[in-house]
Amino acid sequence: MTVSADHVILGIISLYPCSGYDIKEEVETGGAGLFSGLSFGSIYPRLRELERQGLIESQQANTGARKRKLHDLTAAGWEALSEWLGTHSAYPIPTQDELLLKMGFWGSAMPEDRATLIDHLELRREQSLELVDRLEKWPTNGVSSISEYGMLLLKYMQARLEAELGWLDMAIAQLAQPPRPPVQDPRDLIPAQRQRRAKALERAESAEKAPASDHSH
Amino acid sequence: MTVSADHVILGIISLYPCSGYDIKEEVETGGAGLFSGLSFGSIYPRLRELERQGLIESQQANTGARKRKLHDLTAAGWEALSEWLGTHSAYPIPTQDELLLKMGFWGSAMPEDRATLIDHLELRREQSLELVDRLEKWPTNGVSSISEYGMLLLKYMQARLEAELGWLDMAIAQLAQPPRPPVQDPRDLIPAQRQRRAKALERAESAEKAPASDHSH
DNA sequence: CTTCGCATGTAAGAAGTTACATGATTGT
DNA sequence: ACAATCATGTAACTTCTTACATGCGAAG
Numbered sequence: 001m002t003v004s005a006d007h008v009i010l011g012i013i014s015l016y017p018c019s020g021y022d023i024k025e026e027v028e029t030g031g032a033g034l035f036s037g038l039s040f041g042s043i044y045p046r047l048r049e050l051e052r053q054g055l056i057e058s059q060q061a062n063t064g065a066r067k068r069k070l071h072d073l074t075a076a077g078w079e080a081l082s083e084w085l086g087t088h089s090a091y092p093i094p095t096q097d098e099l100l101l102k103m104g105f106w107g108s109a110m111p112e113d114r115a116t117l118i119d120h121l122e123l124r125r126e127q128s129l130e131l132v133d134r135l136e137k138w139p140t141n142g143v144s145s146i147s148e149y150g151m152l153l154l155k156y157m158q159a160r161l162e163a164e165l166g167w168l169d170m171a172i173a174q175l176a177q178p179p180r181p182p183v184q185d186p187r188d189l190i191p192a193q194r195q196r197r198a199k200a201l202e203r204a205e206s207a208e209k210a211p212a213s214d215h216s217h
Numbered sequence: 218m219t220v221s222a223d224h225v226i227l228g229i230i231s232l233y234p235c236s237g238y239d240i241k242e243e244v245e246t247g248g249a250g251l252f253s254g255l256s257f258g259s260i261y262p263r264l265r266e267l268e269r270q271g272l273i274e275s276q277q278a279n280t281g282a283r284k285r286k287l288h289d290l291t292a293a294g295w296e297a298l299s300e301w302l303g304t305h306s307a308y309p310i311p312t313q314d315e316l317l318l319k320m321g322f323w324g325s326a327m328p329e330d331r332a333t334l335i336d337h338l339e340l341r342r343e344q345s346l347e348l349v350d351r352l353e354k355w356p357t358n359g360v361s362s363i364s365e366y367g368m369l370l371l372k373y374m375q376a377r378l379e380a381e382l383g384w385l386d387m388a389i390a391q392l393a394q395p396p397r398p399p400v401q402d403p404r405d406l407i408p409a410q411r412q413r414r415a416k417a418l419e420r421a422e423s424a425e426k427a428p429a430s431d432h433s434h
Numbered sequence: 435c436t437t438c439g440c441a442t443g444t445a446a447g448a449a450g451t452t453a454c455a456t457g458a459t460t461g462t
Numbered sequence: 463a464c465a466a467t468c469a470t471g472t473a474a475c476t477t478c479t480t481a482c483a484t485g486c487g488a489a490g
Contacts, residue, residue, distance in 0.1 A: 003315050005450075011322035016406050017413070021469050035318040037311045042450050044471055066459065066468060075421030078414050081326045086333055089315035091344045094254045096313050098220045098306035100370060101252040105228035107364035109298045116303055127308045139400045146400040147324035147407050152391070153317060156384050163380035167373050174369070183356045183363040189233050190364050196234075197295050204292030222478075238441050259478055261443055282487065283440060 005046050008036045010073065010081045013056060015145065017072040020044050031138075031150055034157060047071060055080050099124055108193040118175050125168045132161050222263050225253045227290065227298045230273060232362065234289040237261050248355075248367055251374060264288060272297050316341060325410040331392050338392070342385045349378050 012018065012026050020043045027033045050056045055077035061070040073081065099120055106117055135157055139146050146154070174180075182190045229235065229243050237260045244250045267273045272294035278287040290298065316337055323334055352374055356363050363371070391397075399407045 002313065002449080003318055008318070011318070011326070014322055014325040014410065014414075016404075016409070019469075020471090031321055032318070033311055035311050035314050035321065039451060040469095040471080041452070041473095048471095068469065072413065073417060075417045078326065078417055081322065085319050085322065085327050088337065088340060089319065091341070091348075092312070092314040092316070093348070094250055094252055095309070096219065097252050097309040099309070100373060101220055101225070101228070101249070102302050102306065103366050104248055104252065104370055105231055105298065105302065106366045108231040109228070109295065110302050120305065123305060124308070131308075131310070142401070142403055145402045145404065145406045147402075148397045148399065149320050149323045151400045152388050153321055155387070156317060156381075159380040159384045160377060163376040164373075167376045170372070171369050174365075180365045182365065183368045184359070185362045185364070186359055187233075187362065189362045192233070193231065196289065197231075200290060200292045200295055219477080236441075237443090254478095256479055257441095257443080258445095258480070265443095284486085285441065 003036055005038055005042045006050060007081070007084050008032065008038060009043065009046055009050065010055065010077060010084070013071050013073055014078070014081055017070045019068040019070055020047055021068065030144070031146075031153065034153070050077070107190060108197070111194055111197070114175050114179070118172055121168055121172050121175070125165065125172070128161050128165055128168070132158070132165075135161075220253055222255055222259045223267060224298070224301050225249065225255060226260065226263055226267065227272065227294055227301070230288050230290055231295070231298055234287045236285040236287055237264055238285065247361070248363075248370065251370070267294070324407060325414070328411055328414070331396070335389055335392050338385055338389050342382065342389070345378050345382055345385070349375070349382075352378075 008027070009023060012023050012032055015026075018026070020040070023043050024038065024040060027036065027038045047056070047058070051058050051071075053076075054074055056071045057074050058069050058071045061068055102120070103117065110116065135154055138144055138154060139151065144150075185191075225244070226240060229240050229249055232243075235243070237257070240260050241255065241257060244253065244255045264273070264275070268275050268288070270293075271291055273288045274291050275286050275288045278285055319337070320334065327333065352371055355361055355371060356368065361367075
């Protein structure tokens with residue numbers, strides 16, 4: 001499910017011959033970082049392995065003053081990259097989004113506390129607005145390379161963020177109102193959740209008050 | 218970065234007392250599956266561990282005719298779940314989306330072949346339309362429990378999918394047209410990519426034709 | 435009577451992260 | 463002189479997945 005580190009590394013090197021440090025940089029602040037993550041702990045070992053496999057070539061380079069190891073694709077590397085690009089990708093569900101996941105459990109575990117959820121959503125809103133800002137400046141920042149494809153990706157993210165922000169405003173407003181009843185609950189699970197929770201907490205509390213009653217018969 | 222399996226399991230059990238198999242079911246076809254994934258290989262060992270930690274209680278149950286082990290939260294389990302819900306979540310970047318990632322490398326590795334990318338995007342479009350359909354029927358399917366929070370999640374996914382589908386139509390249409398020049402390319406990396414690739418492939422081909430010239434000096 | 439779906443589990447391994455270790459160069 | 467940044471690497475560990483193993487009940 002997770003995208004292979006090797007492919008990300010090959011892809012980034014295809015953009016320009018670069019060092020392990022450059023790759024990390026690209027993933028942290030560049031466009032590739034929007035859709036993948038990599039740490040040094042995987043970059044360097046993988047670079048060695050890719051070189052062993054003959055997909056990349058490495059050479060010491062002293063551009064500037066620092067010594068760095070520059071990596072570039074071999075013919076086999078370009079072919080491996082193209083082959084990967086040609087294969088179909090898995091549909092991106094499940095979407096990794098902890099906040100939304102939590103929201104799905106809110107009704108059962110945090111029956112009363114809507115304020116905390118609103119707080120989470122407002123934080124998300126701020127962070128998304130920041131990202132919108134960063135993305136907006138991208139095509140004119142004077143440093144990033146943005147191809148036609150890069151521009152399409154940028155538009156994808158913008159469309160998605162816009163939709164998310166609209167939803168956030170709606171959701172925050174709704175949560176500030178009194179709770180609404182379930183939309184559909186054929187097995188009456190939702191009232192049962194509250195009861196199960198209340199019973200479990202109550203039982204624990206009474207056990208705490210009378211701890212001597214534990215060794216039965 | 219990845220959401221912890223334990224929290225997902227606790228969350229699903231909070232919805233109703235369930236077996237390991239039920240949890241898998243919920244993740245495959247239920248709402249929780251939109252934002253998390255779990256396999257049997259992690260569910261069963263984690264259930265044992267959560268029981269050992271006193272966060273869940275398990276009991277043999279013979280509802281129906283089959284023997285299953287039903288799990289429910291203890292007071293400590295409800296508290297652990299609430300505590301998790303109360304903490305802030307990481308911003309969901311990087312977004313795990315292999316297709317978009319590939320698109321970012323398309324210009325360097327597949328300079329000519331726009332048809333394959335269009336094909337990928339059309340497949341995505343179909344899959345997203347299918348999901349839209351499934352989501353639309355959800356609140357009236359007569360079986361799923363959908364709280365107010367669940368309904369908000371549903372609306373989130375719908376907003377996001379709608380934005381994605383709009384973008385897909387635009388992107389597919391654009392890619393059917395002739396290529397456009399880069400939006401920004403201060404270091405002229407984009408033309409360089411084609412040259413590096415061409416040179417690497419060419420070099421490999423000539424080496425194949427004259428394989429005897431390898432032992433120099 | 436046998437195949438499919440329900441149901442639980444284990445063991446080996448893939449893949450990546452965290453934390454650590456090291457050292458040079460640049461800016462203040 | 464000192465800190466921050468550039469730069470490369472390793473080892474231990476966490477976490478989850480894949481593939482396998484097992485068995486019962488229901489349906490055809």
